[in-house]
Amino acid sequence: MAPRFLRELVPRREKRAATGSVVVAVKSLTLLQWAQFWSGWLAWTCDAIDFFAVSLTVAPLATQFGKTQSQITTALTLTLLFRPVGAIIFGILSDRFGRKWPLIFNLLLCCVFELGTGFVNTFPQFLGVRALFGIAMGGIWGLSSSSALENLPVELRGIASGVLQEGYAVGYLIAAVINLTLVAKHGWRVLFWTGAGISFFAAVIRVLVPESAFFLRAKEQERARGANTSHKTKIFIKETKEMLKQHWLLCIYAVLLMTGFNFLSHGSQDMFPTYLQTTKGFSPHDASVATIISNWSYSGGAIAGSASQYIGRRLTIVIFVLLVGVFIPLWVLPSSFSALSAGAFCIQVGVQGAWGVIPIQLAEMSPPAFRATFPGVAYQLGNMVSSASAQIEATGAANLKTTIIKNGVPTLVADYATVQAIFIGVVAAFVVIVTIIGPENHGSHFENHKAAFEEGGGRDDAVADNVSQTSYRDVDEKGSA
Template identity: 65%
Template sequence: MTIFFAPLRLAPRPTEPQESLWKLVLEVTPIQWGFYLVGWLAWTCDAMDFFSVSLSVTPLSEQFGRDTTEITQAITLTLLFRSVGAILFGILSDRFGRKWPLVFNLILVAVLSLGAGFCNTYQQFLAARSLFGIAMGGIWGLSASTALENLPVGLRGIASGWLQQGYSVGYLLAACISLKLVPAVRPGWRSLFWTAAGVSAFAALLRALLPESAVFQKARQAAEKHGVVSERDKTKVFLHETKQMLKSHWLLVVYMILLMTGFNFLAHGSQDLFPTYLEKTKGFSAHDATIATIISNCGAISGGFVAGYLSQYLGRRITIIIFLLLSGAFIPLWILPSSFGALAAGAFCVQFGVEGAWGVIPIHITELAPPAFRATFPGVAYQIGNMVSSASAQIEATGAAHLTTMLNGTVVPDYAKVQGIFIGCITAFTVLVTLIGPENHSSRFEKHRAAFDQGGGSDEAYIEEEDHEQSVDVEDKDSQKASEERIEQHESASTEKVPVAV
């Protein structure tokens, strides 16, 4: 049962001696590493493809003859359509498996990113990025389920932090490509989209070489043992269990959408127009703005890794709140200075807090989700939150156009003030939502039945527990039968020993 307004608490103390972190890492098999690294790479590719627009706002404006606000419509449309992809690919993954839905998803991302690089008109570009949003929407849920479900429970917190920072690594790689490759080649901004497409195609190839998730295979075998064998029956059961799950967890759906709305507003509000803010309001060159972006992403990667590790001991919600408050504390350093060093330091610290809190999200919402729907449920909540926050860049661009400041005697848009107010309000909202929410620390979702198994929609439908109960029943019957046989043998022996009267 989901308990809202749950008290903040430390992670429960383990009842059995726990293996050290390094011992757990060494025990991870090559196949498990493969699953995790491919999930991480898929999410990294997703970020590279997405932030290609953020890093190319100025050349795109020149290419299509549009202002910044109009170019950011491409970002808005991408975010709007991501929820469609989350529903589509999440359902395919929970119903048919982790492997081929992710392979197809990555190929689609690669094709659409490649196509965006060939667009010659503004309308073509908007259409390509809208379709790209559908493809992009499926990646997160499939990446998280692929990466986390096969790992030991004791590693999932730190693995979650590093998985989520694949997004920051993708942003970092895109920024490096924008810094070095784009100015050096004739295609210019197009080369960034084409390079990102190539990396996504490579990730699809790697996932195709790996087998199906061992956890998903185990759940599928259990369903077939329970009599759900044909694909038609599996689909019928899947639809029935989905309906039952939504009836039971509709309030949790609303909560997770609110949570992910706050987180997505926070991420997009602090990242999407950061290079534009430094160029337009602070007067930095495109080169220096890109360097500052790289530094901020180094802070994000560090924060996600540290927060994911701490969440194993402090609990998911406590860790999230600590890092959100940390990001809020450094907002003044983000917006007030004018020197490169101070602004870069502020960006590092703010992103350390923002992406530190984000680093706990993959495992936190996967543990909260109904276990049989851990590809669909978190992915859809994540992307609906993205849809609600899709206008972040346009809100900031419009606000900055109306709130102006002076730079070297010239009137410029005041992105500093707009982002400071925006990020501060969203941080407060996200802290509040996290406070009132539930927590399900270290849930054993890898032991759960599949969504196409009878009763799989229930949170308590565990494969091992059911098998254990069956084995106990068998042992009890065997024990009872053995006892009856011993009693019969004893009575027979007693009869034989009765002395006969002469």
């Protein structure tokens, strides 16, 4: 018999998805539901392109501004530090006014600051723009994940969570391809300008996609009651206070969980191109190719998301994080391009797989009426705590040297391999422990809950008025609607 803690990680039988119900749910999806999901996915992909534009161009940026690589990574730290501000601002706007227009404005701000990054001429200007950019980026995840998941049947939210989260890996891949093809010819600025164009395109797409049905229903009911904007805002503030009073401990737990996850992703990704060039002696071209190979691991998110629908969210996370630990030696010990690329791919399968469960785990864990604010703020506070990942690794590597053969001559270089192996090993152990002790609300029908601006929205048991939705699980088990 499995250990008790392992049995507790698996959801009860009645909450597991049935294959038949998944098929029924997929067939039932409308064009609007598909559009809402993919518009959220595209927004999250833009976030990744914009963020990794800096980590992929650390070396040319250092040359441009006459700074060390460690100093350039200050921009990454500033971006992560300011993201919680954006998560709070745009999360509140989204839970109060809807998903559509706050996300559109959010994407347009990203476009403006990304465009501005490509025009800076001094290092202080660069840091200032990236700090402001962090505020804009902070709102994207909470808004895109809530928009994408709340409009889907509960049976599909596991795999949808994985596909959504892998938008980040796809964004990293797109940024790496742009860096490999355009930056070599036209300089580092073109990467930021291209990212701005893609963000603008995502905003246009979101303009064309209607508001979430969840908010349309809630707004219609409030109009029927005669509630005005001022009254709804007062209710929103009241229900927010009620939610914080009930769930302050859950808020702390979510931040701890997301701190571990963000250390895991940023620690294994942000300095990876720099690690290959500095410690392994790769050319910028080969480092970019290896980065592209590692990010084909985005399938891990979809696989993990699907698995979580059957074996539970927490158990799936634990399995994939353990996979990260297993492949750390292959990630840092070899010196050949093929072996290191294989190691990076395997590491990222584990990282992206574990991350693939996070959108739905946080959504189901969240106070239901605050599905944009709670996950977004928890995610970005975790980002803030982990904001020094790149600087920790850069500083550690600068103080820990190793010798490589460069152009036939033994050369002393920064030892990113040892630093990253220790760093990721410790973080992986932390994530496993925090995941095991945490809650799970597998199969939650949060779409049936009241909105945050409705009376009682801050309570967990506040079901929306006139809810007439039937779950696909009920259809599958009863044989009829």
